[in-house]
Amino acid sequence: MLPLANILARPLRTTVSVLAVGVGVALFLVLVGLTSMLDEIARRTTQVEAHLMVWPASDQVVVSGGLPADKVERDLESIAGVEHAIPVLRWPFKMAGRVQNVYGIRPEDWRYFASADQIVDGRALAGGAEMVIDARLAAAGPYRVGQTVERWGHAFRIVGIAKEGVAGRVFMPIDTVGEALQQTDRRASFFYVRVTDPASVAAVREAIRERGLNVFTLEEFYDVLASSFVDMDLVIGSVVFVAGFVCFLVILLTVYTMVIERTREIGILKGIGASRAQVFGLVLAEAGLIAGAGIVAGFLLTWGGKALVLHLQPLWTVEIPPVRYLLAALLAAGGTLLGAAQPAARAARQDPVESLRYE
Amino acid sequence: MAPILETRSLVKVYRADGVETPALRGVDLAVEAGEFVAIMGPSGCGKSTLLYLVGLLATPTEGTVRLDGRDAAALGDGERTRLRRRHIGYVFQRFNLLGTLSAEENVALPLRLRGERPGAAPHDMLRAVGLEEKRRRRPNQLSVGEQQRVAIARALVTRPTVLLADEPTGNLDSEASDRVMDLVGRLHRDTGQAIVLITHNRQVADRADRLIRMHDGRFVDA
Numbered sequence: 001m002l003p004l005a006n007i008l009a010r011p012l013r014t015t016v017s018v019l020a021v022g023v024g025v026a027l028f029l030v031l032v033g034l035t036s037m038l039d040e041i042a043r044r045t046t047q048v049e050a051h052l053m054v055w056p057a058s059d060q061v062v063v064s065g066g067l068p069a070d071k072v073e074r075d076l077e078s079i080a081g082v083e084h085a086i087p088v089l090r091w092p093f094k095m096a097g098r099v100q101n102v103y104g105i106r107p108e109d110w111r112y113f114a115s116a117d118q119i120v121d122g123r124a125l126a127g128g129a130e131m132v133i134d135a136r137l138a139a140a141g142p143y144r145v146g147q148t149v150e151r152w153g154h155a156f157r158i159v160g161i162a163k164e165g166v167a168g169r170v171f172m173p174i175d176t177v178g179e180a181l182q183q184t185d186r187r188a189s190f191f192y193v194r195v196t197d198p199a200s201v202a203a204v205r206e207a208i209r210e211r212g213l214n215v216f217t218l219e220e221f222y223d224v225l226a227s228s229f230v231d232m233d234l235v236i237g238s239v240v241f242v243a244g245f246v247c248f249l250v251i252l253l254t255v256y257t258m259v260i261e262r263t264r265e266i267g268i269l270k271g272i273g274a275s276r277a278q279v280f281g282l283v284l285a286e287a288g289l290i291a292g293a294g295i296v297a298g299f300l301l302t303w304g305g306k307a308l309v310l311h312l313q314p315l316w317t318v319e320i321p322p323v324r325y326l327l328a329a330l331l332a333a334g335g336t337l338l339g340a341a342q343p344a345a346r347a348a349r350q351d352p353v354e355s356l357r358y359e
Numbered sequence: 360m361a362p363i364l365e366t367r368s369l370v371k372v373y374r375a376d377g378v379e380t381p382a383l384r385g386v387d388l389a390v391e392a393g394e395f396v397a398i399m400g401p402s403g404c405g406k407s408t409l410l411y412l413v414g415l416l417a418t419p420t421e422g423t424v425r426l427d428g429r430d431a432a433a434l435g436d437g438e439r440t441r442l443r444r445r446h447i448g449y450v451f452q453r454f455n456l457l458g459t460l461s462a463e464e465n466v467a468l469p470l471r472l473r474g475e476r477p478g479a480a481p482h483d484m485l486r487a488v489g490l491e492e493k494r495r496r497r498p499n500q501l502s503v504g505e506q507q508r509v510a511i512a513r514a515l516v517t518r519p520t521v522l523l524a525d526e527p528t529g530n531l532d533s534e535a536s537d538r539v540m541d542l543v544g545r546l547h548r549d550t551g552q553a554i555v556l557i558t559h560n561r562q563v564a565d566r567a568d569r570l571i572r573m574h575d576g577r578f579v580d581a
């Protein structure tokens with residue numbers, strides 16, 4: 001009764017405090033949610049029916065290079081235990097306002113990247129100047145089957161749309177990409193390698209390494225890709241920390257002001273029988289109500305912020321699992337109560353006589 | 360029978376920035392159950408300080424306060440609070456209602472602080488002070504006389520054995536003052552609690568069973 005009445009008595013200050021908590025919650029959720037974009041890329045990249053990835057030794061992991069595709073393929077397939085080597089020529093290609101990594105693959109290798117039922121519209125690659133895109137890119141474009149996209153002086157026809165989650169957002173025949181890039185021989189940025197028996201992965205991997213190539217299991221590659229964005233995680237973590245600290249200070253100041261402003265009221269409460277614990281609890285209850293409203297506001301802001309981000313950048317990923325909401329709520333509640341603890345303790349310690357004399 | 364409220368050699372010295380200001384210089388007071396005692400004296404003579412001490416809101420520099428036979432000095436903070444809740448009703452000079460609550464919610468507050476469900480008691484108390492119709496109003500929607508009647512209802516809702524009233528008519532005109540004192544007198548007759556009332560007003564003091572005059576931190580006659 002009293003805590004609610006008190007916070008409603010100062011609607012502007014309460015609103016600002018609730019928004020401070022809400023913005024902190026939303027910043028935490030949206031920014032941390034944005035890091036899922038990196039995870040989503042890493043996850044997609046490894047969603048291939050293969051066991052190993054082979055990269056040119058001199059290349060960095062995320063930069064495509066140029067291995068002589070046919071020679072390396074033959075070499076890889078000559079290793080005991082290798083079932084198939086799948087060359088991929090990756091090259092940047094702008095669609096939907098953003099640079100996409102085109103996966104140049106042999107049409108017959110499509111089955112390793114997606115099953116037949118993963119084509120939601122049109123068909124898989126057959127050859128020539130055509131492309132298959134994923135549903136996310138199709139929605140972001142928007143693009144539809146039959147539409148033609150012109151790049152590099154060529155016109156590429158969209159022949160199929162695949163479910164979101166396949167390794168690349170854009171697939172083209174590897175030879176088509178090579179021709180567009182005016183390559184004289186078939187090149188590959190990297191290879192996926194399937195082994196006949198998963199138990200032989202270690203041996204195959206060692207044999208590939210002996211050939212001077214970089215080789216990763218898909219799990220390792222996922223980790224390498226995810227950890228390559230560690231600096232961004234640090235930046236986002238710093239922003240989240242600053243946002244949380246600012247919220248903490250806003251709450252501290254708000255509750256401190258509330259306590260000073262109500263010095264006389266605290267004296268009255270003690271005069272009519274309130275104990276120290278009850279005064280402490282009263283102040284914390286007010287802070288708790290602000291925290292609760294702030295958490296709800298934060299969830300709404302998160303929903304709005306996520307929608308805005310995805311509206312402005314449809315190809316970004318903002319994944320916020322329920323446990324993150326719980327964590328955000330706990331952090332906000334903890335920060336708010338921590339910010340309120342000192343003013344609440346001050347209120348509880350107040351001398352009732354001095355409080356009653358306070359003007 | 361032992362007095363419900365008793366002080367012995369009560370001394371209170373305020374200290375601030377190295378300066379000592381004596382407010383009470385050895386006060387002995389005994390109030391019997393159901394007795395109505397008025398205390399008069401000039402401003403600054405220590406009346407309010409005495410009320411704070413017997414109301415267990417402050418601790419004496421020297422001397423003892425016994426409430427319902429218990430020595431307040433021997434009690435911890437929590438026990439003192441519980442003793443105050445059980446025995447003391449407080450009416451402040453400036454009404455001191457909580458502005459964010461309605462009249463009824465203000466009256467319910469002491470019961471809530473005792474951990475009790477208010478039930479019909481606040482409503483009944485407001486009816487007793489003639490404010491049943493205005494129970495949902497906030498203090499700023501009531502006249503000063505009405506606010507004081509709400510404060511009296513709040514002080515009495517827990518059925519305390521001692522009502523402490525610090526110049527309850529100090530901010531009221533004579534008509535409102537009479538009405539409030541009529542009410543105090545009626546409630547005193549009906550409920551029988553002891554009253555210690557501070558006033559500057561001789562007419563108000565004359566309603567008490569006993570009048571004590573204070574000067575410079577001491578009782579000068581009783």
